[in-house]
Amino acid sequence: MDISIIICSYNRAHNLPECFDHLLQLEGTENIQWEIILVDNNSTDETSTVTQRYADQSTLDIRYIFEGQQGVVFARNKGIEVSKGKYIVYIDDDIRVTPKWLRTIHDTFKEFDCDAIGGRIQIESQQPLPKWITPELYGFLGHQDFGSNPRQIDGYKEYPFGGNMAIKRRAFSLIGQFDIRVGRKGDASKKEGLFKGEEPDFFHRLANNGGTFRYHPDILVSHKILPYQLKKGFFLTLHNNAGILEAQLNDSHHNRTLMGVPLFIFPQIFRSIGKFIYQTITQGPNRSFRKLMNVAYFAGVIQGYYAKSR
16 A cells, blocks of 8 residues: 555544545546545544445545544544555645645655655635734644745754645654644644644654655645634634643753742743734734734743642
């Protein structure tokens, strides 16, 4: 088996038919052996029924796998374990691939023998983006574009995003699977589910162990944005949770603390508050929202250290 496409899904059966439809329209795959693995991450909706119906009625090679441990990382790791492909490709159920997508992934691996590949992700929203979502925030909606030319990327500053990433199986033998301490758990529209971090952690570890990375613009997908992702609370919660996770995973010893929080964190949050206020006054609230996200992050760091100290 050349390629295993792994789709991890939780209670979004409504997304699956369109996702599968686009995979059915792939071109240039006649000489590629590939499979689709739908990992149902403990869904309570019609995910199983929809997947099985599509598998029975289409020509796609779809396998349904259930993973009861809640969390996208558990689902991704399950996909690794049950897949057969030399190359593991991940997309989400709200991703729509383009016709040359799989062929380009296959050819890039063959040409460069790299460990991981990323491509472009275009965001697609049924309603206009609010004015406060400036281009610098698109990445938090899953957007990724490293330009119009294929090239090497470093795995640190530039690495594949989870909605469109391909990994050679040998990488998992080299550094292990995704870290189960991070990543989304359950419903990402709720605070307790909106955690990320598994992708940078994995690719940074891979880069630290000599892994090589490529980017190709023809590995192109679109990402359907949901209404809750266009609200300020989504961005603020995302950053607040990132701060909490940063503190929880930091094992460094700090001599000077207040209620378990390292003292150097307090000047950082005060500076971030000052920058937010200044930019709000000088440029308006739409342009200053990114600074408010920084405030939410440092507030999360404080929350995380305080909770850990208790």
